[in-house]
């Protein structure tokens with residue numbers, strides 16, 4: 001069999017994601033165009049995180065603000081609290097795969113981490129009380145003020161740098177951007193939104209290189225945008241899940257990652273499923289660290305051929 005190299009119809013290599021994470025479908029070769037989002041599937045064992053970075057232009061940066069006047073003297077803290085609620089809350093549940101970063105007046109960063117959050121309730125006032133506690137705990141280095149809430153000095157630039165460092169894919173939500181449903185969605189997307197005010201010229205300068213995506217031409221509230229993004233990503237995750245088939249099983253994550261990388265070089269998105277969370281048991285133990293490599297049903301045959309070609313392993317495993 002000849003070596004398998006991912007190319008488009010003109011023989012050029014296909015790359016789906018830019019460093020900022022997105023390409024429009026029209027920028028792909030015709031053969032690579034699909035009707036909906038592409039790219040890596042969320043990895044079940046290491047779930048894709050959804051991040052929302054909200055720029056608060058007037059929000060209080062010291063803890064003296066009154067909980068009874070969030071829209072007024074707290075500098076529209078109510079907008080930020082509603083956004084936090086929209087990002088985390090399901091009915092009687094919390095989304096654990098979410099991180100919210102609040103940037104207050106280009107001075108303070110408050111991070112809320114779904115997996116570790118405690119004491120967050122759906123009402124805005126109690127969320128504001130947690131933010132107040134965070135501002136009280138503010139120090140030169142990042143401090144965890146209450147479980148899952150971290151406060152530090154921070155601004156848009158440093159927040160963006162951090163996202164790149166942790167492998168997130170920053171995206172600006174903007175009503176004049178490219179329609180979101182025409183674009184691929186990368187793993188670990190990080191959506192930047194403004195509060196009740198537009199992004200400033202200096203915000204725009206920092207964010208200018210990022211993809212700008214729109215949820216339609218109408219100007220929406222920050223919290224509404226977050227709800228819509230969750231809806232779209234939930235739908236996408238469900239459709240991916242319904243379309244998956246078992247392609248291969250290996251023992252241990254390093255080998256699984258190798259195969260995942262190989263298949264993704266051929267534009268075959270993969271999803272790794274393991275029953276041993278790496279953070280709990282990092283070493284490979286036969287019988288425990290079985291990793292299942294899942295692909296779309298339409299990619300199954302091709303994926304098996306590629307694995308057999310490169311690893312000379314039975315396709316029936």
Ligand SMILES: C[S@@+](CC[C@H](N)C(=O)[O-])C[C@H]1O[C@@H](n2cnc3c(N)ncnc32)[C@H](O)[C@@H]1O
Nearest residue numbers: 173174175193194197198214215216218219220
């Ligand atoms: C309430 S809007 C900002 C309104 C502000 N007064 C203005 O004129 O831009 C809050 C944020 O939600 C996001 N947003 C609002 N409508 C959007 C849309 N249709 N598509 C994508 N993002 C949107 C943007 O990030 C926006 O900065």
